[in-house]
Amino acid sequence: MTNDKSRSALKILLNADIKACRRCEGMNENGVTQSAPGWGNLDSPVAIVGQSLCEQCMAPQEPFYEGSGSLLEAAFKLADCDKQDLFLTNAVHCHPGGNRKSLVVEIANCSSYLYRELEIVRPRLVLALGEDAARALLFLYPTARKVLSRFEPPKNLARRRCRTSISRSIRHGSNVNTTAPSKRST
Ligand code: SF4
Incomplete structure (x- = not known):
């Protein structure tokens, strides 16, 4: 079994690979993509996977920073946990300039990084926020036990419902016994 020290070492190596990656044309340019x-x-025990890195996330190097991250922060509060208690990542680790939709080739190119991250963290529950995240996860884990529900852009009442639904999922994932990680859900 991989111990904590080697998992941290693997994550450091993985971070360096992602920072140096040039698989996608026009991506991974400092301050732009x-x-x-x-x-x-x-x-x-819970990993949250978004679509792609947002513009305001580039400087702090933190997925879900402000923007849609504020909705998640509210969900974390409801679930009685902090952002740093969870693991957060994206299907596409670079920022698609101008907030355009990710290309299929970018999702495919980046999926090996997502896979390596999830193999290090080994969460019991993976929340896919958005179509691209769900597509990447279903490709990587076709036999995972899954509950799919569509993630709608939150507005007014829908925003509250969405926040509550995310917090319930986090609570559920956090309450699962994590001593024997063998199965994942998406
Ligand atoms: S999106 Fe992923 S695969 Fe493409 S350049 Fe960025 S890190 Fe590499």
Whole structure:
């Protein structure tokens, strides 16, 4: 079994690979289409996977920073946990300039990094926020036990419902016994 020290070492190597990656044309340019590796607690039973790195996430090198991250922060509060207790990443680790939709080739190119991150963290529950994240996870884990529900852009009441639903999922994942990680859910 991989111990904590070697998992941290693997994550450091993985972060360096992501920062140096040039697989996708026009991606991973500093301050324009920059990348950020997955972030947070490597022991988290819950991983949250978004679509791609947002513009404001490039400088702090932190997925879900402000913007849609504020919705997640509210969900974390409801679930009685902090952002740093969880593991957060994206299907596409670079920022697609101008907030354009990720290309299929970018999702495919980046999927090996997502896989390596999840193999290090080994969460019991993976929340896919968005179509691209769900597609990447279903490709990587076709036999995972899954509950799919569509993630709608939150507005007014929908925003509250969405926040509550995320917090319930986090609570559920956090309450699962993590001593014998063998199965994942998406
Ligand atoms: S999106 Fe992923 S695969 Fe493409 S350049 Fe960035 S880190 Fe590399």
